[in-house]
Amino acid sequence: MEVLRGNPLLRWGTPVAAVLISVFLLFSAIYSAAQLPPRPAENVVGVVLDRHERPVPGLTVRLNHPDLGPSFPVMTNYGGFYYFPDVPRNVMKPYTIEVFWGDSLIYRDIVRSLGEQPPIRLR
16 A cells, blocks of 8 residues: 555546546446347236227237337237237337237227237127
């Protein structure tokens, strides 16, 4: 410890100490940034209801993005629920959600935010 106290270049107010601290902070920031996931994602979940507010099982639901293309289709379960895991959220354009009865498109709307969706009410 006596060596550090006696060395005038390693005192906290010197330019050498400031450079060493700056280099340490720079490498810490680079390391931290490298640890972030490249593309955060979020699940998309929702339910499809008929005009009497009853769940509609067996429909095909698909997310579509103008740049990423369509997702793999999922089917609504007995309770009318659908689930898309790990949907990328750092995209500039919105997704659309599409519901099909067989090959017929019966619903399409813009997804305003990922996560839990408001119920899709079919008319």
